[in-house]
Amino acid sequence: MDLALQPEDIDFNNNEILFYKQTTVKRKQINFKIDTTKSVSSARRVVVTPLVMEKLKALMKRLDDVRKQFKFKVEEKYLFVYLEPHKRGVPFRREYVNHYIKRCVEQCGINKPFHTHLTRHTMASLVAGHCDWKVLKARLGHTDKTTSEIYRHLTSEERLKPLEAFQILEN
Structure with a gap:
């Protein structure tokens, strides 16, 4: 902030x-x-x-x-x-x-x-699916991806994405 x-x-x-x-x-x-x-x-x-x-x-x-x-x-x-x-x-x-x-x-x-720091986590979670890791890392002001990963929380939608690969095989 x-x-x-x-x-x-x-x-x-x-x-x-x-x-x-x-x-x-x-x-x-x-x-x-x-x-x-x-x-x-x-x-x-x-x-x-x-x-x-x-x-x-x-x-x-x-x-x-x-x-x-x-x-x-x-x-x-x-x-x-x-x-x-x-x-x-x-x-x-x-x-x-x-x-x-x-x-x-x-x-x-x-x-x-x-506390207001939670808004950083919220922002990271919201934009993570819409941008590259480099963009998210720069937006948060981090030097490495590992630190940014702490802020990025998997959404329900993201957890289901791997299933798309299996659904292609099943069709």
Whole structure:
């Protein structure tokens, strides 16, 4: 989850998001700093759908409108920020986002453990059947296929694919 995402990290011409940094926080949110990603391969460009780009444009416009009305604690523009007066403009903490989404999941009546990292597994499972391993590996920011395999979960449909070979022989 890239909470250090800024407008300049979005390439609207190519529908890509550049991931190469992350926030780290010690004690108070206002004392955050920007670090590079965990590894060199974690830095990557990820192609997204036009709908995602549309939503990012709307978010950026809304944040610009808020900036015109209120003073932000941080000069740099980040996309995922607190709007409370004492920390307005400061990037969200990972723990805050996890806690908020957990509450949303619970309110929906889902009684399973949840954290935002699971969305990486979901994305990998959803796209794995539609792309080459190299593409999935690059999208996840991994250096080798073995790490990506942890994220890729076999779907029911994939488990049945080997049977197609036998069905050809049986016909």
